[in-house]
Amino acid sequence: MNDGGNEQLDSIELELRAGEILGVSGLQGSGRTELLEALFGTQPFTRGAVRLSGQSVSIGTARQGVRHGLALVTEDRKGTGLALSQSISDNALLAVRAVFPSRTALVKTEIPSILESLEIISRGLDQEVRALSGGNQQKVVLAKWLAISPRIVLLDEPTRGIDVGAKVAVYRLVRSLARRGVGIIFVSSELPEVLGLADRILVMADGRIAGELPPGSSEEEVLSMATGTEAQVVTER
Structure with missing residues (x-):
């Protein structure tokens, strides 16, 4: 995704590799769900370019998203x-x-x-x-x-409201799909989940991607980027 945007999102730059688990974090209302809906086509991007396997594609509806091999597990x-x-x-x-x-x-x-x-x-x-x-x-x-x-699975709060055993099953499935070359984008409000599963972590704020963190990052680093605390400290200095 290059320079993607719509009424809720702006300047989205995103790359997902085959077999990668990309975690998405951020505060409530930061645009996490809207990002998945835009990629899938339920609330599509109105600007920017989407490419799959190097080819430009148009995903303006959920049906088109499915035809291109995308799956969206919604939070509801x-x-x-x-x-x-x-x-x-x-x-x-x-x-x-x-x-x-x-x-x-x-x-x-x-x-x-x-x-x-x-x-x-x-x-x-x-x-x-x-x-x-x-x-x-x-x-x-x-x-x-x-x-x-599917080629790409978009997961929005997939473990919300389920018991520990079911959560473990979801984690196993995510890792199994990644091993088979399926790209995963995993949104969760539970930071330990994101930090434990993701190969990379995108942090969102105000409908934009505030930054990217590597695996092994701390909860404090994610929260700092999500709230802009780090940038404020630098400015004050």
């Missing part, structure tokens, strides 16, 4: 990630049916193994998603996106 899994009254199996096929309907029959045969790999606890694939725990609901959301074999 019940409101935007799932059809709660539908079965686990139907939820896992939502993205495929919506964007790649011709693949549905083939992918349907793969769903049981995808769900098994995520260790979802349920009475069966026909169980309504509303009856699952929060952690298992989140795993169904992840299964929905794994079914499209």
Whole structure:
């Protein structure tokens, strides 16, 4: 992404390598969620250039984002990630049916193994998603996106409201996808998560990327960059 912007974001310069876990941190309202939505196409960039594998692409809708191999796990899994009254199996096929309907029959045969790999606890694939725990609901959301074999996975607060065991499963999945060459952008309000998972960390403030930090950075360094404290200290001197 070069010089990307819209009503919420400005001057976004971002590069994601295959197999990289890019963490995004910042205070609430800094533009973290808006960045993922712009990349995915739900609130698209209105200026700037997006390139995938060296080729310029236009991502103006979520459907275009999916067609280009992007997946977005939103922070509101019940409101935007799932059809709660539908079965686990139907939820896992939502993205495929919506964007790649011709693949549905083939992918349907793969769903049981995808769900098994995520260790979802349920009475069966026909169980309504509303009856699952929060952690298992989140795993169904992840299964929905794994079914499209994404090139890039955008994760917005993926461990919010789930138990420790489900969190560990999410971490394992993120690392497994990265090992397979999938690019990951991971947004979390939990700094230990970002610091523990990310290969690089982007810090956002006021709809811009305030800076970048390497792995091994401290929580204090992230907060300092997010609040502009470091810049203020330098100015005062």
